[in-house]
Structure formats: structure tokens, C-alpha cells
Amino acid sequence: MDLSPRPISVSINNGNLKLNQNEVEENLTDGVSTKVIRSNKRAFEKVLDESRVSSPKKVPRIEIDDVSDLKKYRDICENIKRKKKEHQQKNELRHATFKSERRFQRLLKAKEDLIGCLEQRISELEEGSKDSDVSTPITKLLETIKKLEAENEELKLKMIDTEFKLKRYMKDCERFESLYSNRTSLGLTVFDGNAVPSVQGTTTDIAKLKSIFSLTETKLKQLQKEKEELHLKLSESESNRMIEEKRFIEEKHFLKNEFLDEQIKYTEHLARCKPLIVVEKKVVSQVDEVTVKTVQDTLNNLTNDYHCVKNLITQISSTIKIETEETTRKIQKAISEVDSRNKELVHRYTNEVQLRKLYHNQLVELRGNIRVYCRVRPPIKEDEEVDSVVSFDTYDDGIINITSKGKTQQFHFDKVFPMDASQLQVFDEVRSLVRSAIDGFHVCIFAYGQTGSGKTYTMEGTVSDPGVNQRALSYLFEEAQNTVWQYEIEASMLEIYNETIRDLLDADCEDKNKLEIKMKPEGGLYVPGLIATSVKSLDEVNEIFETGRRNRATAKTMMNERSSRSHCLLLLSIVGVNTITGNKTFGRLNLVDLAGSERTSKTQVEGTRLQEAKHINKSLSCLGDVINALKNKHSHVPYRNSKLTYFLQESLDGDSKTLMILQISPVEKNVSESIFTLNFGQRGMSAELGAATKKMEDGKGTPSSSRRPNCETPKSPGTSLTPSNRTPNFPKTVSVPSKLSVRYK
Numbered sequence: 138m139d140l141s142p143r144p145i146s147v148s149i150n151n152g153n154l155k156l157n158q159n160e161v162e163e164n165l166t167d168g169v170s171t172k173v174i175r176s177n178k179r180a181f182e183k184v185l186d187e188s189r190v191s192s193p194k195k196v197p198r199i200e201i202d203d204v205s206d207l208k209k210y211r212d213i214c215e216n217i218k219r220k221k222k223e224h225q226q227k228n229e230l231r232h233a234t235f236k237s238e239r240r241f242q243r244l245l246k247a248k249e250d251l252i253g254c255l256e257q258r259i260s261e262l263e264e265g266s267k268d269s270d271v272s273t274p275i276t277k278l279l280e281t282i283k284k285l286e287a288e289n290e291e292l293k294l295k296m297i298d299t300e301f302k303l304k305r306y307m308k309d310c311e312r313f314e315s316l317y318s319n320r321t322s323l324g325l326t327v328f329d330g331n332a333v334p335s336v337q338g339t340t341t342d343i344a345k346l347k348s349i350f351s352l353t354e355t356k357l358k359q360l361q362k363e364k365e366e367l368h369l370k371l372s373e374s375e376s377n378r379m380i381e382e383k384r385f386i387e388e389k390h391f392l393k394n395e396f397l398d399e400q401i402k403y404t405e406h407l408a409r410c411k412p413l414i415v416v417e418k419k420v421v422s423q424v425d426e427v428t429v430k431t432v433q434d435t436l437n438n439l440t441n442d443y444h445c446v447k448n449l450i451t452q453i454s455s456t457i458k459i460e461t462e463e464t465t466r467k468i469q470k471a472i473s474e475v476d477s478r479n480k481e482l483v484h485r486y487t488n489e490v491q492l493r494k495l496y497h498n499q500l501v502e503l504r505g506n507i508r509v510y511c512r513v514r515p516p517i518k519e520d521e522e523v524d525s526v527v528s529f530d531t532y533d534d535g536i537i538n539i540t541s542k543g544k545t546q547q548f549h550f551d552k553v554f555p556m557d558a559s560q561l562q563v564f565d566e567v568r569s570l571v572r573s574a575i576d577g578f579h580v581c582i583f584a585y586g587q588t589g590s591g592k593t594y595t596m597e598g599t600v601s602d603p604g605v606n607q608r609a610l611s612y613l614f615e616e617a618q619n620t621v622w623q624y625e626i627e628a629s630m631l632e633i634y635n636e637t638i639r640d641l642l643d644a645d646c647e648d649k650n651k652l653e654i655k656m657k658p659e660g661g662l663y664v665p666g667l668i669a670t671s672v673k674s675l676d677e678v679n680e681i682f683e684t685g686r687r688n689r690a691t692a693k694t695m696m697n698e699r700s701s702r703s704h705c706l707l708l709l710s711i712v713g714v715n716t717i718t719g720n721k722t723f724g725r726l727n728l729v730d731l732a733g734s735e736r737t738s739k740t741q742v743e744g745t746r747l748q749e750a751k752h753i754n755k756s757l758s759c760l761g762d763v764i765n766a767l768k769n770k771h772s773h774v775p776y777r778n779s780k781l782t783y784f785l786q787e788s789l790d791g792d793s794k795t796l797m798i799l800q801i802s803p804v805e806k807n808v809s810e811s812i813f814t815l816n817f818g819q820r821g822m823s824a825e826l827g828a829a830t831k832k833m834e835d836g837k838g839t840p841s842s843s844r845r846p847n848c849e850t851p852k853s854p855g856t857s858l859t860p861s862n863r864t865p866n867f868p869k870t871v872s873v874p875s876k877l878s879v880r881y882k
């Protein structure tokens with residue numbers, strides 16, 4: 138092995154220190170033989186081991202190309218050892234400080250316990266003797282203790298600070314330590330003989346290291362000084378604390394003595410009072426014994442009573458429960474029995490009602506009674522009230538009840554329409570009569586009732602919901618589609634206004650007043666000059682209605698926004714021809730919307746409206762007279778007393794199927810008028826007109842009629858018509874295709 142001196146390059150790869158070539162040369166000038174290196178091997182190994190122990194993961198890798206002098210290394214090792222020793226001393230110091238701190242903490246805890254005991258004692262003392270004032274010295278004592286505690290706290294903080302600084306210093310030491318350990322391993326590498334010569338400069342790094350050392354040294358000194366000062370302060374505070382503790386103990390003794398004095402006094406007092414207390418206790422116990430016994434007895438009695446009553450109640454409630462269940466079951470059974478019987482009765486009653494109706498209708502047909510329907514309109518704004526005075530029968534649709542001044546009257550009619558009945562429902566009941574008109578009967582349907590009771594609504598209806606008139610015509614057109622029979626329908630429309638007849642289809646108003654009802658020599662009534670328009674479609678019908686509505690006299694009254702001031706008659710002639718046999722039928726359908734009766738005092742009309750009302754009332758009273766005469770089978774029926782009755786003669790004298798629709802208002806304020814209307818209808822119902830005949834002629838033009846047998850027809854002198862001469866008698870018309878209307882002279 139070549140051991141001749143050579144330049145050295147030292148590099149510590151972990152980056153803590155790097156010495157360049159110059160620094161190495163400066164430090165290693167002596168030249169050391171391998172022997173020396175070998176003799177120091179143990180020492181270097183030890184240093185390296187220590188370095189490994191202190192930082193096991195940081196094994197320094199040092200390469201030295203050549204070693205000329207290891208003296209410096211030895212010095213460094215010595216230095217490290219010294220630093221280590223210092224470090225150990227610091228550690229010991231720290232340990233001692235920590236120990237003293239713990240002792241101090243223990244002392245502090247003991248002091249706190251002592252204070253707690255003292256406070257407890259003081260409160261006991263305060264309770265035992267309220268008179269002796271011990272609070273002032275104790276408060277002072279507590280204040281002093283608090284002060285001491287604050288000082289201690291401050292000291293503690295300072296100690297923590299010092300500790301922090303110490304830690305920093307320790308870190309620095311460790312850094313240097315590792316640095317020197319690296320250097321030590323350099324020596325080991327040389328001893329292993331694996332060094333590869335390559336020298337670099339290191340002098341500057343060593344100088345830097347030196348300056349760091351000196352800086353750290355100064356800092357350490359400073360810290361030591363601070364620590365000494367702190368220790369001084371700590372010992373000062375400790376001695377203060379000792380003094381305070383001493384004072385505290387003295388105070389405690391003093392208080393304890395005082396407490397003992399008080400206790401002695403109290404014991405003496407107690408000894409004096411004891412005999413008295415014994416006597417008092419004896420008296421109290423004697424009194425208590427008697428009272429408690431009495432109360433106990435009462436309580437026992439009450440408890441017994443309570444249990445008895447409770448048992449009784451339980452028994453009663455269970456009995457009641459059983460009884461109630463039994464009764465409920467019986468009631469339910471009875472109810473269900475009654476209910477099923479009721480249902481059966483209702484069923485039988487409904488059947489009876491239907492049967493009665495059937496017979497009644499047959500009788501009406503045979504006797505030729507006026508059929509009477511009654512319709513109740515819903516409340517309107519003019520009523521100014523909504524409560525209804527009318528009620529209906531659930532099982533019989535022919536009964537209506539009306540209540541006035543607490544008295545309820547019942548009326549029977551062929552059919553009663555409640556407030557919610559629709560226009561279609563009404564027409565469905567009218568349909569069979571319209572069918573009769575198609576079959577060759579004379580049919581008259583008129584609406585009767587007080588002003589504003591809904592007559593026009595039922596007969597005309599509205600555009601969106603038409604009434605009997607338009608529905609009847611639609612039905613006629615539907616039925617006219619029959620392939621065997623061909624029908625020709627003609628319509629006239631007139632009004633009786635202030636006892637004059639006005640043609641509502643005539644645009645020339647001046648001409649209207651000249652119309653009169655005439656009797657033909659062969660019998661039968663007609664109105665010369667009245668326009669009869671042939672209608673073939675619903676559109677034409679609507680046109681007629683529109684014209685009629687325009688020309689009709691209406692006005693606003695208190696009872697009705699648009700009151701009809703006249704009686705309006707829609708006259709339809711239906712001539713049917715059987716295309717096979719040539720047989721002809723001559724049906725007639727008169728649809729009459731009467732003007733409403735009104736009490737002029739109530740409606741407060743005047744001028745023209747008053748005149749109109751008078752005429753309306755007069756003609757309606759004439760109608761009443763006619764009905765009365767018919768009902769009582771008078772030999773004279775006063776048809777000619779008004780234009781209306783004269784016009785209705787043919788419908789009422791027995792050869793016609795007549796339906797009267799009574800209109801009433803549901804509200805209280807109109808109740809007397811409603812009752813009047815219902816009475817009027819009732820009279821009309823009982824009038825027997827005789828069975829109607831079907832007007833027809835065979836293919837050869839011979840008139841024939843089909844009157845039902847056993848039917849009497851009341852006759853009125855001068856106007857009675859035989860079946861043979863009653864066809865077709867009103868008015869005679871000819872269709873003009875271009876204008877669809879013609880006037881008769």
C-alpha cells in the first residue's frame with residue numbers, strides 16, 4: 138500500500154460541509170504516517186459510531202484521496218467531544234429545570250388544595266358564627282395568593298421561552314455534531330484503505346464554521362445569563378411564596394382557633410338548650426300521635442269508601458256498556474227493518490204513482506182535461522232574495538208545496554218541474570203533444586203566470602238554450618223526414634197587444650192594428666191578412682223567431698228586465714200527406730206565451746206600462762172566467778170577452794189537446810201571486826173539455842175524424858164545431874216559394 142503523503146480532497150455528500158483543496162491543505166500540513174492513522178483508528182471508529190447513533194440514517198460518505206496529517210481531525214474530534222459534554226450538561230440542566238418545574242407544579246397543587254380546604258373551613262365558620270367577621274383577612278389572603286399565582290404564571294411563560302431558545306440551541310449543536318461526525322468518518326474511510334485521491338479546496342467552509350461556532354457560543358452565553366436571571370427570579374418568587382404560605386398558615390391557625398372558640402360556645406349553648414328541646418319534642422310527638430291516628434283512620438275509611446265506589450262505578454259502567462250495546466243492536470236491527478220496509482213501500486208507492494199517472498193520462502185523454510204542468514224558475518236578481526218558499530215531493534213529481542205565512546199548501550199537477558229542471562226536460566214532457574199535432578190533432582200549449590215568472594224563458598228560451606217553441610219545430614222537422622208521410626209546415630206569429638192583434642212577421646207596422654179574428658161561415662176562426670210562412674228548415678224557423686222577437690212589444694219593468702207587454706202566439710199548421718194512400722192529416726200546434734199578470738200597485742207602472750198592464754190583467758181575468766165556466770160546465774163560456782179567449786176558443790172548447798204550463802217564482806215576496814197561479818192551474822185541470830179528434834181526410838178528399846168513444850165535449854153556443862167541419866179551418870195558406878209568405882184576405 139502506498140502511504141506517501143499526497144494532497145487531500147474532502148467532500149461530505151450529505152451537504153453539511155464541503156472543504157475545498159486549499160482548506161484541506163491548510164489544515165493538514167503536518168503529514169501523518171499510516172501508523173498514526175492506525176493508532177487512532179479506534180478513536181475515529183468510536184466517533185463514527187456515535188455519529189451513526191445520533192443520526193442513524195445519515196451515514197456520511199467521505200472520500201479522502203490522501204492523508205498527510207490527521208492531527209486536525211483529532212482536534213475536531215476533541216472539539217466534538219467537548220461540545221457533546223456541554224450539550225450533556227445543558228441537557229442535565231434542562232432536566233433539573235423540568236424536575237424543579239414539576240415540583241413547583243406539585244407545590245402549586247398542594248397550595249390550591251389547601252386554599253380549597255381553607256375556603257370550606259371559612260364557609261363552615263361563617264355558617265357556625267355569623268357574628269365573627271373573618272372575611273377581611275381571608276379576602277386579603279386570597280388576593281395575595283392570586284398575585285402569587287400570576288407571578289408564577291409569568292415565570293412559567295418565561296421558562297417556556299427559555300426552553301424554546303434552548304431547543305434552538307440544541308438543534309444548532311446537533312447540526313455541528315453531525316458535521317464533525319462526517320469528518321470523523323473521513324478518517325474511517327482512510328483506514329479502510331479505499332480512498333481515491335482527488336483534492337478540492339475547504340478553507341473557506343472551515344472559516345464559516347468557525348464564525349457560526351462563535352455566534353452560537355455568544356448566544357449560549359446570553360441564554361445562560363437569561364436562565365440565571367430567571368432562576369434568580371424564580372427563587373425570589375419561591376421565597377415570596379414561602380413567606381405568603383407562612384402567613385397563610387398563621388392566618389389559618391388563627392381562624393381555626395377562633396372557630397374552636399365558637400364551637401365551644403355553641404356546645405355550651407346546646408347543652409343549656411338540650412333539656413328544653415327534649416321536652417318540646419315529647420309534646421310534639423304526643424300531639425302528632427293523636428292527630429296522625431285520627432287522620433290515618435279517616436284516610437283508611439275514605440280509601441275503603443273510594444274502593445267501594447270505584448267497584449260500583451266499574452260494575453255500573455260495564456252494565457251500561459252491555460245495555461248500550463244491546464240497545465244499539467236492537468235499534469240498528471229495527472232501523473234496518475224499517476229501512477227495508479220503507480224501501481219496499483217507496484218502491485210500491487212509486488209504482489202506484491206511475492200507475493196512477495198512466496190512468497190519469499188515459500183519463501185526461503178520454504175526458505179531454507187541460508193538462509197542467511208547473512215550472513218553478515230559480516231566483517233572479519230582481520227577486521232580491523234567494524230563500525225559496527216552494528218544496529217538492531221526492532217520490533211524486535206531480536206535487537208542489539208552497540208555504541205562505543207559516544201555512545203550507547199542497548197542489549197536484551200532471552208534472553212539476555223544480556228550479557233546476559232543464560229546457561230539454563221540459564220539452565221531453567211536451568214532446569208527445571207535438572207528436573199529436575203531427576198526427577193531425579189540434580194542440581195548444583200556453584204558459585201562464587205572474588210577470589217575470591219565466592213564461593218567455595220556457596216558451597222562447599235563449600239562443601244557446603232554446604225553449605219549447607224552437608224545440609217543437611226542430612222535432613217537427615225531424616219527424617217530417619218520414620218516407621211515407623210528407624209534411625208541409627206553415628208558421629204565423631202574432632201578438633195581442635192592448636186588445637189589438639199585431640202580425641209579428643209583418644215588417645209594415647202600420648198595418649198591424651187592422652187584424653181581426655173572424656168566424657168563417659162554415660165555422661172556424663181565422664185572421665184575415667195574417668202572414669203564414671212555409672218553413673222547411675230550422676234556419677227559416679230561426680229567421681221567423683228573430684223577426685217575431687224583434688217586433689214583439691217588450692219593456693223593462695221592476696219585475697222583469699225585458700217584460701212581454703203582450704200575449705204572443707206562434708201558430709203552426711202541419712199538413713201531412715201519405716204518399717201511398719193519399720190520406721191527409723191537418724194538425725195544428727199553437728204555442729202561446731201569455732203576458733204576465735201583475736199587481737200595478739206592486740210593480741208601480743204608470744202611463745203606457747199601466748195601460749198595458751190593465752189590458753193584460755183584463756184578458757187574463759177573462760181567461761180565468763172561461764176556465765171557471767168550463768170547470769163548472771156552464772152552458773155559456775164567455776170566450777168573446779177578450780181577444781185572447783176568443784182566439785183560444787178553439788183550443789179550449791173540447792176538440793183540442795191543451796197544455797197549460799204554470800210558471801211561478803220561488804221567493805216569498807211573490808208568494809201570493811204564485812198561489813193565485815197554482816189555484817188557476819188547479820181549476821184548469823178540473824175542467825173537462827172532452828176528447829180531442831184527429832183531423833184527417835182520405836185520399837178522395839172525404840173528411841174523417843177519430844174521436845174516442847164515451848167522451849163528452851162541452852159545447853158553447855155559436856162556436857161549437859162538429860168534427861167534420863173543423864178541418865182545416867185556420868188560417869188557409871198557400872206556399873209561395875220565392876218569398877215563403879203570403880197574406881190572406
Ligand SMILES: Nc1ncnc2c1ncn2[C@@H]1O[C@H](COP(=O)(O)OP(=O)(O)OP(=O)(O)O)[C@@H](O)[C@H]1O
Pocket residue numbers: 513514515517556586587588589590591592593594595697698699700701702731732733734800
Ligand atoms: N228556468 C229558468 N232558468 C233560468 N232563468 C230563468 C228561468 N226562468 C226564467 N228565468 C229568467 O227570469 C227572468 C224572467 O223570465 P221571463 O222573461 O221568461 O218571465 P216572463 O214570465 O216571460 O215575464 P213577463 O210576463 O214580464 O214577460 C229572465 O231573466 C229569465 O232569463
